[in-house]
Amino acid sequence: MKRALSGTFALHVIVMLCLVSWPVVADNTESSTASSPASQAGDQAAVLLPTISFRADASGDDLFDGLQSAHLFAHLSKEAPGSPIQLRIYHSVHPAKVDAKNFFSGLLSVGTLGLSPVIMSGEHTMHYEIYVNGQRISRYEYSAKLSRSEYMHGKTVDATHGLGPDGVVWAKSTVDLFLNDLAHDNSVRALNDEYQVYFGALAPAAGIATTAQH
């Protein structure tokens, strides 16, 4: 659904959005404060968010099942284009510097073995953002320094999306961190409260179509 029927962006804004903006990340990051699992369970049980549209890159897409199994995101959906609430997840990396030795050993591998060096060592971050009709209400980031030393055949598709096997395990572990943080997120709680005020009588499964009509 195109939210930007939505008012006329000035041309310069359109251009900048097209060229530079997705994903747009602000600096007003809410702090990712740790919370105890015990309190998490109680808080999350109280909040059941309505249908939320899920949007993610390949790394984030692997986290869908883990999120949907949590009570809070029981209505998380990849097929809810009309939902005003959207969860966006993506992965970014600030690569470690490649020194000359690594660079040339990599080239040697390419030349002699047909292998490509994986150069995605560095600081990896999983980004979780919640938007309501285009307004971001929450953002969390979880970072880890990952080192990859394996080599891959040049034509092999990296099924780990640059994370590496250990990175995939780490990325999945960020789901629990995110759920912990979200359990104490006042913006999400306020969103749920507002949802109850306007649509509380509408259980998503009962009152709202969950498949697109054509």
Place this chain on the structure above:
Amino acid sequence: MRLRHELFAGLVVLASTASTCLAADGLTLPKDVALPANVAVAIYLPKQVREFRSVFRSASGFQTTDSVQLGNTFEETTLESARHFFNTSFMYEAAGTPGYGLLIAMHPNLKSEDRQLVATAHYAVFNSAGVSVLKGDSVVRWAPGIGGYNSDVMGRLTEQVINRTLTDIVAQLRPTADKFPTGEKTPLNMDLLVDKDHAAMSGTGFFVNSTGQLLTAAHVVHNCAVIDVRYGGNALPATVTASSALLDMAVLDTHVSSEHFLPLRHEGRLELGENVANIGFPLQSLMTDAPTVTRGTLSSRAGLSGSLGQFQFSAPIQPGASGGPVIGARGDVVGVAVGTLNAQELLKQGVLPQNVNFALEAQYVQKFLHNNAVAFTEGATDPHVSPDVPIDNVLPAVVGVRCYE
């Protein structure tokens, strides 16, 4: 001290075309200008621009992955550059900014023109008393080679245009603390800082009572530094007094009484197939300040999968129609336009949608107004339905809404 900025180390070639540039072959300052200048500088950037961040795809070995590398935000880049020019610099915040000697309002722009990427920045500089001391424009161009654009280049181009702007300001003003002493922070008229020539967003609104309160879509007025509404040939300042991101609704207050305002559908009842009309101010950057009326039917009581409280209507709408009333056959508001299908995306899948538009149902609009203690009226319960939607009495209550940053 001489300042020279490196170009893109052989990656790109910049052609200096700005009329305000100090030197056509690079960025230089007169030798008698010392950096950083001893002056406290506040910098205003539009909120949307502050958050722009260059993003580029990462490569794993020789394979493209789905990972992205994030560049700095525009704000980070600006502050990093300013640190080299001024001994104190910070972002201007309307709610609370330390005292400053100079205030720089910068409005950057990035566009493609004649197969070149062109970064521009319109800037205005004020002293601590709010008096304008300098205005100008900076331009940096880049002609792409093989491979076209990438976000890394855009990030560097952004840095270049910021540096060019600050170089220009320092060269022309030669600021010092004596020349521009830090003053007490006084609220500045935001009209001075925003770009009134280019609305960051525009939409439609309509009065819901006689006290000058009107309804529009929340996304039209989100993050605006200045809002005005076009009413009776005048531009009236407006402020947001209530907003719901979930409903995508906002109430604006103009503090001007209006004899024209629209009633909402009694109990919000929708009649499938009912004739409706949408009134809006679309494409405000291209069109004159006159409302556009389109007609259609209330085609479905449901919106897209996952939507909340929306119905579908077929009256054509254009960008800028958001917040406009959907008028029913009794001349009352049955909903507020908030969205449409993305035809371009669906066309990629071989589907060409026509006139599939969405509005928030009047019953939720009423609840929103009630929860925020905003007065409104309900339409007549007369079951008579006109074959033609009466709009003559409706038009004077509908206004264009413009958001400036």
